[in-house]
Amino acid sequence: MNPAFALEILPQLLTGAVLTLQLVALALLLGLVLALPVALARLSPFAPVSALASGYIFVFRATPLLVQIFLIYYGLGQFEAVRESFLWPILREPFWCAILALMLNSAAYTAEIIRGGIRSVPYGQIEAARALGMSGPLLYRRVVLPLAWRQALPAYGNEMIQMVQASSLASTITLMELTGVARAIAARTFQPVEAFVIAGAIYLLLNFVLTRAVHWAERRVTHAAH
C-alpha cells in the first residue's frame, strides 16, 4: 500500500462515488414508487393481478442482477424496433439502463418487504379504523401504510445497503461509478490493490452513514408512534 499513490487517486474515486450516490438515490426512489403498486397487486384478491405481480417479483429475485443489466443494455439495444422507438433516447444511455435495471430489481425486493409490512398490521387496528368510518384509500393512507412502513423499515434499510452494492454492476455497462473508476485506475496504473481497497473503504463509509441514518429514522418512527 503506497500512501502517496492512495492520496493521488482519492479525488478520482470520490468523483465515482458521486455517480454511485446518484444511481442509488434515483434507483431507490423509483423502485419504491413502483414497489407500492406491485405489493398491492400481489395482495389483490383478483388472481390474474396477483399472479402477474408474483411473476414479476419471482423473475427479478431468481436471476442475477448482472443478467438483468446486460439484458436491458445489450439485449434490448440489439433490436431495430427498440432503436427506432420513443424509448431509445432513454435506453440509449447507459445511465438510464442502469437505473432501469436497478429500479426494477429493487422494486421486486421492496414489494415483498412492503407486503410483509402490510400483512403485519394487526387486524384490530383496521377494524377500529373501519368503525370510525374510514375505508379504501383513506384507511390505507392513514392506518395501514404508516403501520406497515414502521414494520418494514429495518428490512428496507437492508435493501438500501444492498442497492449501494448493486450499483457497482453499473461499471459493467461503461458507467464510471466508484467500482468503474477503481477498475480504470487498476488497469492504467497496474496498482490494483490500492484502487480496490480505497474504493472498498469509501463503500464502507457510505454504508456506515446509511445505516446510522436508518437507525435514526427507526427511532423517530417508533417514537412518533407512542
Next chain:
Amino acid sequence: MLELLSFGPGGWGDEILRGTGVTVAVASLAFVIGLLFGATAAAAKLSGSLPLRLAADTYTTVVRGVPALLVIWLFFFGGSGMVTWVAGLFGYGGRVELSAFAVGVAAVAVVSGAYAAEVIRGAVQAVPKGQIEAARALGMRRRLILRRVTVPVALRYALPGLGNVWQLTIKDTALVSVTALAELMRMAFVASGATREPFFFYCTAAVIYMAITTLSAAAFRAAERGAERGVRREAGR
C-alpha cells in the same frame, strides 16, 4: 433461433451447458466453504474473547459492506499475493498461484461466509435456554449438549436463512464472469459477442439461473420440512 443452442461445433448449447456445470460447481464449493467461514465467525462472535469477536465483526461488516464485485476484483488482482503472504506465515516460501476457478470460489465463499455467519449466530442464539438447561439437568456434558441439542435445534432455525444465503451465492457466481472464468454468465457473454444475439443468450442464462434457484429453493423447503419432523406445533398454527 434455437439452432444457436445446438450441441456440437456450430452451436453454443454444449458451451452453455458446461458453463452451467461450472456455475453449480463454484456455487456449491463456495457455499460449503462459506459455511465453514460462517460457522467459525459465528463461534467467534459468540465467544467471550474480545479480539475474536472484533475480528469476526470486522469480517462480516467489511465483506457485507462492500460490493461482491469489488471483492471479486480484489481477489482476482491481488489474491495470489495475499495467499502467498498467508502461506509465508505458515512457513511456505514459494509462490502460491490461484486459477480463475480458485479465485472465483474463494471470493464468493468469503462473501457467502459473511452472510452465513449472521444466520448461524442468530440461530444459535435462538436455541431456547430451557432446552440447554434441561439437557444439563439430564447430566449431559458441554460437547454432548452441543452435538445433541444446540446444533440440531440451531440448524432447524438456520435452514431458511441458509436457503437465502445459497440463493445469494448462486447469483454472486455470475459476477465471477468478469474474471473470464467460463461459467454460465461468461458463456452467455462470449456467445453474445460472437453471434451478436445478446438478447437471446442472456434470456437463456436468465432461464437457467431461474431453474437453478427454483429447484434449490424446493430442495431447501423439503429439508426444512424434514427438520421440522417431530416438532410439536404451537396451538393455532
Next chain:
Amino acid sequence: MTAKGFGRFAAMLAAVMLLAACGEGDKQAQTAQSAADKPVPNPLRVATEGAYPPYNMVDPAGNLIGYDMDVMREVCSRMKVECGITAQAWDGIIPGLQAGKYDVIIAGMSITDERKQVVDFTQGYAITPAYFVALNDSPLHQLDLGLERIGLDEIDTTEEAAIAALKDALKGKSVGVQNATIHANFVEDALGDAVSIRRYDTQENLALDLASGRIDVGLADSTAWEAFLDSEAGRKAGFVGPGFDGGPFGEGLGIAVRKGEDRLLDALNAALNSMREDGTLKRMAEQWFGFDASAR
C-alpha cells in the same frame, strides 16, 4: 453517528488496509528472485483474451482461434514446448501475469512505455494503425484532415493542426474505447477534456454499441475494426480520419512475459525470428488480415 461506532469502524478499516499492505509488500520482494535464471517453463501457460477478433476469439466449438493463436502455437512448436492457452479478462491480464497465473500473454497487446515498466516484450509480431470508426450517416465522415496517417513519434505542424481539427470535430461527442488499452490512454490524454469517454470491457461490446448508435465514434486497432466492418452490423459504419501509430500507440504488438525472465524472452524472440525469416509470420498475417501486418 456515535463516536464509539465511528472509532470501531475506523479500526476495522485500518485492519483491512494493513492486511492489503502486507500482501502487497511481499509480492514486490519476491519477483526479483533469480528470474533471469528461470528455465523456460514446459508446459508454457499462455493467456489471451478470446474476444478480440481477428487476433484472438472463440469459435462456436469453444476453441480459441485467430492470428495470435496461430502465431503462438507455431512459436511453441518451434520452442519445443507444450502450450496451454486460456482466455482471461483483458482488464486483469497483466496483473494476472505478474501474479504468476500464466507465463506469457499474447492478446493483440501493443508494446508501450507504460507497459514496459511492468512487463518485458518480445519483438513486435504485428504492427497496425489505430482508427476512429463512426456510422456512415455521422457528420464526422465529412471531416477531411488531408492526412492518411499520423505518426505520433514526432509530430510536425500539419499533424498538430490535424489533431487540433479532429479534437474540434469530436467536441462533446461520446468516444468508445476498450478499457486498459492504448486507445483508452490516448483518448484520455489527448481528447479527455473535449469528449466523453466510454470504456468497454471488450472490443466486441464496443462494436455492438457503435452499431446501435449508443456512441458517436470508437477508437481501436484497424484490424480489430475489420472484423466488425465486414459483419452485417458493421456495413453501415466506416473509418473516420487518418490512422494513428507510434508514440502512445507503441511499437506494434508483442508477446509479454514477466520482467527479467530473460531465458523465456530469448527463446520466444528466437522462434519469432525464425518465423519471420522463413515467411511464416507474413503468411499468417496475410491469412488473417488480408495484408502483411507483420512488416516492421
